[in-house]
Amino acid sequence: MKTVIYFIRHAEPDYSVHDDASRPLTEKGKEDALKVAAYLKDKDIEAAFSSPYKRAIDTIKLFVDKNNMKVELIEDFRERKVDSCWIDDFIEFSQKQ
Numbered sequence: 687m688k689t690v691i692y693f694i695r696h697a698e699p700d701y702s703v704h705d706d707a708s709r710p711l712t713e714k715g716k717e718d719a720l721k722v723a724a725y726l727k728d729k730d731i732e733a734a735f736s737s738p739y740k741r742a743i744d745t746i747k748l749f750v751d752k753n754n755m756k757v758e759l760i761e762d763f764r765e766r767k768v769d770s771c772w773i774d775d776f777i778e779f780s781q782k783q
Contacts, residue, residue: 696742711744723749737763
């Protein structure tokens, strides 16, 4: 028996919301979440796991809801914290790293 794991990166988040945990998807992100659900629909998926971040959960929510599944939240799936404040220019910040 072969196990297949699908990794889905969250859809486009709304960066105007600076709180990482509650940052929602943009309208494009919501449209892309529909595409994720369509892609996964015939994959015989038995379990769904997500970071606790809203944008990640919302990216797979349509799929799990349609398939009567629950999302198991895993704290260690979250993105690492890089600073204690909002970084306006992340590209510059990461280059300095």
